[in-house]
Amino acid sequence: MDARIIDANLNRVAEGLRVIEEYVRFVLSDEELSHKMATLRHVLNATETAHEEHLMGRNVDEDARAYAPPTKRPDILSLLRANFKRATEGLRVLEEYTGNATYNKLRYDLYMLEKEIVLLASKPTIAPGVYVISDDVATLLAGAEAGASVIQLRDKHATKAQIYDKAVALKAQYQNSRIPFIINDHIDIVIAINADGLHTGQDDVPISVQRNILGHQRIIGRTTHDFAQGQKAVTDGADYISVGPIWETPSKPGRAGIGYDYLREVATLGIPYVAIGGVSMANIANIATYAPPMIGIIRAHDQIAEIREYMQGWINKEKK
Numbered sequence: 001m002d003a004r005i006i007d008a009n010l011n012r013v014a015e016g017l018r019v020i021e022e023y024v025r026f027v028l029s030d031e032e033l034s035h036k037m038a039t040l041r042h043v044l045n046a047t048e049t050a051h052e053e054h055l056m057g058r059n060v061d062e063d064a065r066a067y068a069p070p071t072k073r074p075d076i077l078s079l080l081r082a083n084f085k086r087a088t089e090g091l092r093v094l095e096e097y098t099g100n101a102t103y104n105k106l107r108y109d110l111y112m113l114e115k116e117i118v119l120l121a122s123k124p125t126i127a128p129g130v131y132v133i134s135d136d137v138a139t140l141l142a143g144a145e146a147g148a149s150v151i152q153l154r155d156k157h158a159t160k161a162q163i164y165d166k167a168v169a170l171k172a173q174y175q176n177s178r179i180p181f182i183i184n185d186h187i188d189i190v191i192a193i194n195a196d197g198l199h200t201g202q203d204d205v206p207i208s209v210q211r212n213i214l215g216h217q218r219i220i221g222r223t224t225h226d227f228a229q230g231q232k233a234v235t236d237g238a239d240y241i242s243v244g245p246i247w248e249t250p251s252k253p254g255r256a257g258i259g260y261d262y263l264r265e266v267a268t269l270g271i272p273y274v275a276i277g278g279v280s281m282a283n284i285a286n287i288a289t290y291a292p293p294m295i296g297i298i299r300a301h302d303q304i305a306e307i308r309e310y311m312q313g314w315i316n317k318e319k320k
Helices: 003-026 031-046 051-057 076-098 101-121 137-145 160-173 187-193 207-214 227-236 261-269 301-319
Strands: 129-134 150-153 181-184 197-200 219-224 240-243 273-275 294-297
Touching (some): 003 031, 003 051, 003 076, 003 101, 031 101, 076 101, 129 137, 137 150, 137 160, 137 301, 150 160, 160 181, 160 187, 181 187, 187 197, 187 207, 197 207, 207 227, 219 227, 227 240, 227 261, 261 273, 294 301
Parallel strands (some): 129 150, 129 294, 150 181, 181 197, 197 219, 219 240, 240 273, 273 294
16 A cells, blocks of 8 residues: 555645634634534544654655645635545545545544535625615615615515515525525525525524524524523524614504613624614614614615615724
8 A cells, every 4th residue: 555645645634624624713613613623633633553654655746746836716615615525535535545434434524514514604694784674575676786784575464475476586586695685484485495594583483493494504583672582592593683673663563662771782692683673864863872783674765875874884983
């Protein structure tokens, strides 16, 4: 057996694992996934029992591919895919040349981690700005065009079949993949049209159940009316929460506005949130002090650009 093959592929796998691990650790900041990646690397290192022999056979000058210029990856997904491929292919080579079952197990463990990490990396980003909510397809498309950060199809009066038809129509016309497209209430429609995420209220099934169905690559939002509900949503794994209704609004009939108390403390939860409920240019100055990262617009659709511009001051300040 050529020691150079073993040496080259041990190095190849270790390098690929480290590139992935750095992304998981520093970009995703995921402690559990970081630990899993580090464990794979440690197990791999423990299989190298003839390091000196491998070093004796190492000769970069005789390697036909040594010093090849590095490939410039166009985006993070390309980088991750390339390094998962590098690591799994290297493990297959080691498995074939050594017959060591450890490499077989590492390869299959890495296949499952690839699914989890790449799907997480492809998850849409929730950016600060205006969160536009409507039951009208044209309004949502116009909202995206006007610079919305998120759009949500919400219809409390139509049949599910009608909502599905609207979702299909919106998906067919929606070309801006940078702005998440959320469906209110209907997890089956999210799956059916491959929407970016789901938003549900306090009376819905637990977020953990929704996560098991939707996976980690989709956004899950939760309506909250007070700090305790916000804490629970964070603990349960929501990606963002809504805070409101700030003022009484026809979209929440029979529910009084919650005022500003929750807005004063919600930032301490450390999760993206949207202030919602009767917000318009007529009253946005009243909540500017709390600088919410997102403002939800349900009726004031003609004011999206104005509200977005008004918010830019505190968004820019937060970035600094």
